[in-house]
Amino acid sequence: MLEERQKLTRRTLLSRGVAAGAAFIVGTGFVTGRDAAWAMELEHLQPTTMATLIQMARDIYPHDHVADAFYAAAVKGYDDAERAPIIETGIAGLDAAAQGAGFASYLATGWERDRVDLLRAMEDSAFFQTVRGGLVTGLYNQKAVWPLFGYEGESYSKGGYIDRGFDDITWV
Amino acid sequence: MTAPFDLNDDQVVVIIGTGAGGGVLANELAQKGVHVVALEAGGRHLPQDYINDEWDSFGQLAWLDARTTSGDWRVAKDFSGLPAWIVKAVGGTTTHWAGASLRFQDHEWKAATTYGPVQGANLLDWPIDPAEMAPYYDKAEDKLGVTRTGGRDGLPGNNNYKVFEAGAKALGYKQVHTGRMAINSADGDRVACKQTGFCFQGCKWGAKWSSAYTDIPQGEATGNLEVRDRAHVLKIEHDDSGRVTGVLYADADGNQHLQKARVVCVAGNSIESPRLLLNSASNMFPDGLANSSGQVGRNYMRHMTGSVYAMFDKPVKMWRGTTMAGIIQDESRHDPSRGFVGGYELETLALGLPFMAAFLDPGGWGREFTTALEGYENMAGMWIVGEDMPQETNRITLNHDVKDQYGLPAPNVHFDDHPNDVAMRNHAYGQGMAVYEAVGATRVFPTPPYPSTHNLGTNRMSENPRDGVVNKWGQTHDIANLFVSDGSQFTTGAAENPTLTIVALAIRQADHIAAELGRGTL
Numbered sequence: 133m134l135e136e137r138q139k140l141t142r143r144t145l146l147s148r149g150v151a152a153g154a155a156f157i158v159g160t161g162f163v164t165g166r167d168a169a170w171a172m173e174l175e176h177l178q179p180t181t182m183a184t185l186i187q188m189a190r191d192i193y194p195h196d197h198v199a200d201a202f203y204a205a206a207v208k209g210y211d212d213a214e215r216a217p218i219i220e221t222g223i224a225g226l227d228a229a230a231q232g233a234g235f236a237s238y239l240a241t242g243w244e245r246d247r248v249d250l251l252r253a254m255e256d257s258a259f260f261q262t263v264r265g266g267l268v269t270g271l272y273n274q275k276a277v278w279p280l281f282g283y284e285g286e287s288y289s290k291g292g293y294i295d296r297g298f299d300d301i302t303w304v
Numbered sequence: 305m306t307a308p309f310d311l312n313d314d315q316v317v318v319i320i321g322t323g324a325g326g327g328v329l330a331n332e333l334a335q336k337g338v339h340v341v342a343l344e345a346g347g348r349h350l351p352q353d354y355i356n357d358e359w360d361s362f363g364q365l366a367w368l369d370a371r372t373t374s375g376d377w378r379v380a381k382d383f384s385g386l387p388a389w390i391v392k393a394v395g396g397t398t399t400h401w402a403g404a405s406l407r408f409q410d411h412e413w414k415a416a417t418t419y420g421p422v423q424g425a426n427l428l429d430w431p432i433d434p435a436e437m438a439p440y441y442d443k444a445e446d447k448l449g450v451t452r453t454g455g456r457d458g459l460p461g462n463n464n465y466k467v468f469e470a471g472a473k474a475l476g477y478k479q480v481h482t483g484r485m486a487i488n489s490a491d492g493d494r495v496a497c498k499q500t501g502f503c504f505q506g507c508k509w510g511a512k513w514s515s516a517y518t519d520i521p522q523g524e525a526t527g528n529l530e531v532r533d534r535a536h537v538l539k540i541e542h543d544d545s546g547r548v549t550g551v552l553y554a555d556a557d558g559n560q561h562l563q564k565a566r567v568v569c570v571a572g573n574s575i576e577s578p579r580l581l582l583n584s585a586s587n588m589f590p591d592g593l594a595n596s597s598g599q600v601g602r603n604y605m606r607h608m609t610g611s612v613y614a615m616f617d618k619p620v621k622m623w624r625g626t627t628m629a630g631i632i633q634d635e636s637r638h639d640p641s642r643g644f645v646g647g648y649e650l651e652t653l654a655l656g657l658p659f660m661a662a663f664l665d666p667g668g669w670g671r672e673f674t675t676a677l678e679g680y681e682n683m684a685g686m687w688i689v690g691e692d693m694p695q696e697t698n699r700i701t702l703n704h705d706v707k708d709q710y711g712l713p714a715p716n717v718h719f720d721d722h723p724n725d726v727a728m729r730n731h732a733y734g735q736g737m738a739v740y741e742a743v744g745a746t747r748v749f750p751t752p753p754y755p756s757t758h759n760l761g762t763n764r765m766s767e768n769p770r771d772g773v774v775n776k777w778g779q780t781h782d783i784a785n786l787f788v789s790d791g792s793q794f795t796t797g798a799a800e801n802p803t804l805t806i807v808a809l810a811i812r813q814a815d816h817i818a819a820e821l822g823r824g825t826l
C-alpha cells in the first residue's frame with residue numbers, strides 16, 4: 133500500500149477525490165485516508181464501498197491506537213473479482229439500513245454507537261460473519277500490528293526468553 | 305539393516321500413525337527386533353522446520369481434511385469444520401502438545417465402581433489395575449524425561465506461573481508447582497528448555513519430547529523400522545477367516561498401494577482410528593471392522609475443558625516461556641460434595657496474540673472484545689482439564705454427504721455436554737476466576753473450550769467383548785491380529801492430560817505383541 137502511495141502524491145490524491153465520511157477520501161479507483169497517510173488502488177470494488185468496509189472493520193474491532201492503514205490492509209483482499217459482488221451487496225444493505233435509521237449512509241453517521249447498532253442488527257448475516265471472521269486473522273495476524281499490543285512474536289532467533297525476562301515480573 | 309520392507313512382506317507389523325501411541329509402539333517393537341512398517345499420512349517436519357508463528361505453524365502441521373460436527377457443544381458453533389486440533393505429521397500431535405505428563409489417580413482406572421451409576425453416562429471400569437500400570441508409567445516417564453519424576457528437577461516458573469502460583473496460594477491450594485512436564489529442565493539427551501514460548505508450534509530446540517525426533521529416529525536406527533511418510537491409509541483388508549492381511553494406502557502422489565501385514569495396529573487418534581475401522585466395512589463385517597459390540601466410534605471423550613484468562617493492572621507477558629508449565633492439583637480428587645463426580649486440573653496456559661484473538665471469545669466483537677485484547681500484555685491464563693462422562697451418543701460416524709480428498713466419507717463428530725461436565729466446568733470457572741481475583745485481577749474471562757486437543761475413547765477397552773472394542777492389551781475383541789494403539793482405547797478419560805498414559809499403554813502393548821509373536825500366537 134505504501135508503494136502505491138508513491139505513485140499518487142498527497143496533493144493529487146486529495147485533489148482528485150471527495151470526502152467519504154470523516155475519515156476517507158475516495159476518487160476514481162482509489163480510497164485514501166484523510167491525511168493521505170495510506171492509499172489503496174481498487175480494481176473491482178467501488179471506492180466508497182471499500183471506504184465503508186474499512187469503517188465497518190474498525191467498528192467491529194475498534195482499537196483507537198491502531199491506524200486505519202491496518203484495517204485497510206485487513207480487508208484489501210476483498211477487492212477481487214470473485215468476492216467483490218458479495219461485498220457490494222453487503223455494503224449496499226448496510227447503507228440501506230443506515231438510511232432506514234435516518235442517516236445519509238453508513239459513513240455519514242457521526243457516533244460509533246449508531247454504527248454499532250446497525251451492525252448488531254445484522255450480526256447473524258453471512259455477510260457480517262464473513263467480514264468479522266476474516267478480520268480475526270486479517271487484522272490480528274499482521275505482524276506489524278503485534279507490537280501495538282505488546283506481543284513480541286518469534287523468539288527462537290533471539291535464544292528464547294531464558295535470559296530475556298521469562299520470569300521478570302516483580303509485582304506478585 | 306533390513307528396512308525398507310517389501311509391499312508383499314506379510315510378516316511385518318503395520319502401524320497406522322506415528323504420534324504418541326504409534327510412534328512409541330513402532331520404536332519399542334523395533335528395539336525388540338520386530339519388523340515394522342509405520343504409515344503416516346503427514347510429512348516429516350523436524351525442529352529446524354518448526355515455525356515460531358501460530359497460524360503459519362498451524363498451516364504446516366494441523367490435520368485439515370474435511371470433518372463435520374454436530375451436537376450442543378460450543379465448538380460445533382464456533383469451529384464447525386474443525387472439531388479437533390490434531391496434527392498430521394510424522395510424530396503426530398506430539399509435535400503440538402505442551403508436554404504435561406500426569407499419571408492417572410488409582411481410582412480413575414475404576415470409574416464405574418468409584419462413581420457408581422451416573423445417568424446417561426456409559427461408565428465402565430478399565431480392565432487394568434493401577435498396580436499393573438505402575439511399572440509402565442515408570443518407563444514412560446523415563447522415556448519422556450518427565451520433570452519431577454525419576455530425580456529430574458522441575459522447570460523454573462515463568463511470569464504466567466508466578467501469577468497463578470500466588471493466586472493459588474492465596475486461595476489455600478496446596479498442590480501447586482511447575483508441573484510434571486516432558487520438557488527438559490537440564491541438558492541431557494535433549495537440551496534444557498530455553499523458554500521460547502512456542503511449545504504448541506513444535507519445539508525448535510527439541511527440549512520437549514516428541515516422537516518425531518526421539519522414538520522415530522531411534523527405531524529407524526535399529527534397521528527394523530521403516531516409516532513411510534505421506535502415506536494415508538484408506539482401508540484395512542482381511543481374508544475369509546476374518547484375519548486382517550494388510551492395508552491399502554495412498555502415497556504422496558495419490559497412487560494406491562497394498563502393504564501386507566502379519567499384524568495391524570491402528571493409531572490415527574480418536575477420530576481417524578474409528579473412522580478407518582468404519583470405512584473398512586466389508587460383506588463379512590458390514591458394520592465395520594471389530595465392531596460386533598457396536599461401540600466403534602462411540603463414547604467419544606474430549607475432556608471437560610475451558611480456560612480462564614484474567615487482566616491485571618500490571619504486565620504479565622504470559623507468552624514468555626513454557627506454554628503450560630504450572631499446575632494446581634487440589635481439585636483433581638473425586639469429591640461428589642462439589643456437585644459432580646470426578647475431578648479436574650488447572651494448568652497455566654498462554655496463547656499468542658493471533659490465537660488469543662481467535663479463541664478468547666469466538667464470535668465476539670465490539671469494545672468488550674477489543675478492550676480485552678488491548679490488555680493482552682497484562683493477561684494471565686490457565687486451562688481447565690477434567691474428566692468428562694463417556695456417552696454412547698457422543699460419537700464419530702461417517703458423513704456420506706461430505707467426502708475427503710480420496711472420496712471417502714468424512715467423519716462427523718457429535719458431542720453433547722453431560723450435565724456432570726457442565727457442573728464441573730462451572731465449578732472450575734469459579735475456582736479459576738477466584739485464583740486470579742485473589743491477586744488483584746481487574747477483569748476475568750471464563751473462556752469456552754477450543755477444538756478438541758484430547759480426543760479419546762472411540763475404541764474403548766473392556767473386559768467383556770460386549771461392552772467395548774479392545775481387550776486389556778488393545779487387541780480387538782473380534783480380530784486377533786488387529787490392535788488399537790492410541791487414545792481411542794481409553795475406557796474413561798480421568799482428569800489428567802492423556803499422553804503419558806497413551807505412551808505407557810503403547811510400551812505395554814509392545815511387550816505383549818512381541819511376546820505373542822515369539823510364541824507364534826499372532
Ligand SMILES: Cc1cc2nc3c(=O)[nH]c(=O)nc-3n(C[C@H](O)[C@H](O)[C@H](O)COP(=O)(O)OP(=O)(O)OC[C@H]3O[C@@H](n4cnc5c(N)ncnc54)[C@H](O)[C@@H]3O)c2cc1C
Binds near residue numbers: 323393403538628
Ligand atoms: C495444542 C495441544 C496441546 C496438547 N498438550 C498436551 C499435554 O500437555 N499433555 C498431554 O498429555 N496431551 C496433550 N495434547 C494431546 C496429545 O497431543 C494427544 O493426546 C496425543 O498426541 C494423542 O496421541 P495419538 O497417538 O492418539 O494420536 P496423534 O499423536 O494425533 O497421532 C496420530 C497420527 O496418525 C496419523 N494418521 C491418522 N489417520 C491416518 C491414516 N488414515 N493413515 C496414516 N496416518 C494417519 C496422523 O497424521 C497423526 O500423525 C495436546 C494436544 C494439542 C493439540
Ligand code: SF4
Binds near residue numbers: 501503504507626
Ligand atoms: S518453551 Fe521450552 S519446551 Fe517450549 S518450545 Fe520453548 S524451548 Fe521448547
